[in-house]
Amino acid sequence: MIRVIDLHKSFGQKKVLQGVNLRLKHGETLVIIGQSGCGKSVLLKHIIGLFKPDKGSVLVDGVDIAKLKDDELHKVTRRFGMLFQGSALFDSMTVGQNVSFGLERYTDFSQEEIKELVKESLAKVGLIGIENLMPYELSGGMKKRVGLARAIAYRPDIILYDEPSTGIDPIRADAINELVIRMKEELKVATLIITHDMVSAYKVADRIGMLYEGQIIEMGSPEEIKNSDNQVVQQFIHGKAEGPIKNW
Amino acid sequence: MLGLLTWSFNLLNHKMFPIAKSPLYYFNSFLQQVGEVGLLFFQTFKNLFKKPWEKRIFIQQLEEIGVRSLPVVSLTAAFGGLVFGLQTYLGFHRYIGPGSETYGGPIISLGLSKELIPILVGLMVSGRVGSAMAAEIGTMKITEQIDALFSLGADPTRYLVVPRTLASLVMLPCLTIYGDIIGMAAGFFYNVYIMGVNRVLYIRNTLLYMELWDIMSGLIKSAVFGVIIALIGCWQGLRTEGGAEGVGRATTRTVVIASILILIVNFFLSKALPADI
Numbered sequence: 142m143i144r145v146i147d148l149h150k151s152f153g154q155k156k157v158l159q160g161v162n163l164r165l166k167h168g169e170t171l172v173i174i175g176q177s178g179c180g181k182s183v184l185l186k187h188i189i190g191l192f193k194p195d196k197g198s199v200l201v202d203g204v205d206i207a208k209l210k211d212d213e214l215h216k217v218t219r220r221f222g223m224l225f226q227g228s229a230l231f232d233s234m235t236v237g238q239n240v241s242f243g244l245e246r247y248t249d250f251s252q253e254e255i256k257e258l259v260k261e262s263l264a265k266v267g268l269i270g271i272e273n274l275m276p277y278e279l280s281g282g283m284k285k286r287v288g289l290a291r292a293i294a295y296r297p298d299i300i301l302y303d304e305p306s307t308g309i310d311p312i313r314a315d316a317i318n319e320l321v322i323r324m325k326e327e328l329k330v331a332t333l334i335i336t337h338d339m340v341s342a343y344k345v346a347d348r349i350g351m352l353y354e355g356q357i358i359e360m361g362s363p364e365e366i367k368n369s370d371n372q373v374v375q376q377f378i379h380g381k382a383e384g385p386i387k388n389w
Numbered sequence: 390m391l392g393l394l395t396w397s398f399n400l401l402n403h404k405m406f407p408i409a410k411s412p413l414y415y416f417n418s419f420l421q422q423v424g425e426v427g428l429l430f431f432q433t434f435k436n437l438f439k440k441p442w443e444k445r446i447f448i449q450q451l452e453e454i455g456v457r458s459l460p461v462v463s464l465t466a467a468f469g470g471l472v473f474g475l476q477t478y479l480g481f482h483r484y485i486g487p488g489s490e491t492y493g494g495p496i497i498s499l500g501l502s503k504e505l506i507p508i509l510v511g512l513m514v515s516g517r518v519g520s521a522m523a524a525e526i527g528t529m530k531i532t533e534q535i536d537a538l539f540s541l542g543a544d545p546t547r548y549l550v551v552p553r554t555l556a557s558l559v560m561l562p563c564l565t566i567y568g569d570i571i572g573m574a575a576g577f578f579y580n581v582y583i584m585g586v587n588r589v590l591y592i593r594n595t596l597l598y599m600e601l602w603d604i605m606s607g608l609i610k611s612a613v614f615g616v617i618i619a620l621i622g623c624w625q626g627l628r629t630e631g632g633a634e635g636v637g638r639a640t641t642r643t644v645v646i647a648s649i650l651i652l653i654v655n656f657f658l659s660k661a662l663p664a665d666i
């Protein structure tokens with residue numbers, strides 16, 4: 142349902158993406174791994190239409206989103222739910238208002254129904270009765286979960302995660318992994334996850350792709366990635382400082 | 390159109406001046422920024438009539454810009470009126486002679502309502518509110534909240550810029566008329582109660598020479614200042630980059646740019662608006 146074709150993007154002199162190709166199918170979980178700063182977030186932001194490609198295209202169900210007008214683009218982006226790296230909760234709003242943001246604006250549900258949906262979304266991520274708290278009152282892990290509740294409240298077809306397990310302790314990170322798997326099973330959504338955490342990559346992925354120097358250099362099932370004979374991939378998944386990857 | 394202009398200048402810039410920053414570079418980046426503001430203005434205007442309207446933010450901003458600026462505006466208008474009253478008294482007393490001070494009334498009202506109060510209000514509000522807009526939106530930008538808005542299908546311009554611009558457009562004239570009243574009262578107070586100018590004549594002269602248009606033209610100006618403040622604040626907020634430091638830069642820039650623009654635009658508006666109708 143999503144196809145990225147020969148995507149190029151530079152910021153000034155800095156070439157970040159140099160011909161990324163990938164494909165995300167219905168109901169599939171694709172994990173993109175790569176070093177910090179290699180352009181993973183930039184790739185995601187192209188997929189939701191925040192950045193326009195210098196060259197190449199992003200197709201959502203065959204439609205090139207860079208060619209859409211603002212209003213049409215917003216309709217497409219509403220099919221995505223995105224969990225941001227730092228959660229990106231609106232800090233002037235309560236948890237409840239955060240989660241109901243999209244529902245209130247772009248659906249015809251009544252206030253009562255919205256309340257129910259918010260409750261349900263929060264319950265799905267294991268949070269109960271926190272609708273009236275403000276984001277600054279939450280821990281990092283809770284923020285991520287509220288961010289996820291906000292992303293799924295809308296019933297998206299596709300959920301995008303930007304480093305869901307970064308910045309929280311290993312136990313909470315694993316809980317997030319469980320959530321990712323549960324979301325996929327319960328909501329039957331396609332999932333695209335970006336991470337440099339190999340533990341979660343192996344745990345949740347149907348396929349793993351590695352982004353390196355602006356391209357997807359390897360793509361395959363977790364088994365295939367583990368047994369890859371590409372030295373760059375081997376260095377990354379084993380987390381060694383020695384190897385072909387030098388720039389950091 | 391503006392975008393095209395900006396773009397072509399960019400192209401020129403990259404090819405001709407890769408490293409050295411020539412005067413043309415600064416001219417380019419100036420044009421580019423004018424282009425950005427113009428585009429934002431255009432988008433804001435386009436989004437004015439589109440649903441969903443952000444009523445909650447609009448009302449919140451009305452309160453923030455209007456109600457919360459009252460203390461500052463009261464103080465500046467009062468002291469502006471006092472000092473203006475003082476100098477007018479001195480002028481008449483010294484150059485025209487005792488007894489003529491009652492003509493200070495219309496001069497004070499004219500100067501206050503057409504120039505001093507709109508400018509004071511504009512400068513105060515750009516310091517108080519423009520900077521706050523830049524800081525708030527800038528923080529949202531660096532914490533990806535703007536991206537989150539976008540990902541939820543909300544247009545950042547419609548959601549953030551439109552309600553702020555509208556609220557500012559509505560509230561600045563309100564603050565100005567309030568400031569007019571305070572300032573004129575302060576001028577009256579200084580002349581009549583401190584310097585002992587004849588109260589009846591002072592009021593009579595004021596009413597005789599004051600025209601509704603004097604007040605109206607001040608209100609028109611302040612409405613324009615309102616749009617300037619909100620647009621500059623939002624623009625700087627939206628282009629914030631580089632962490633907390635970037636937010637700081639955006640706020641100071643907002644105050645500087647908005648204040649200078651207000652003074653420049655004020656001159657041209659004074660020139661363009663007819664003296665009376």
Ligand SMILES: Nc1ncnc2c1ncn2[C@@H]1O[C@H](COP(=O)(O)OP(=O)(O)O)[C@@H](O)[C@H]1O
Nearest residue numbers: 152155157175176177178179180181182183184
């Ligand atoms: N808006 C932007 N303007 C300029 N450079 C950017 C922007 N966004 C990202 N970059 C640059 O692109 C590179 C990749 O960033 P990012 O995708 O955030 O990395 P990561 O893989 O850690 O998510 C970084 O070097 C960053 O400096």
Ligand SMILES: [Mg+2]
Nearest residue numbers: 181182226303
């Ligand atoms: Mg990132």
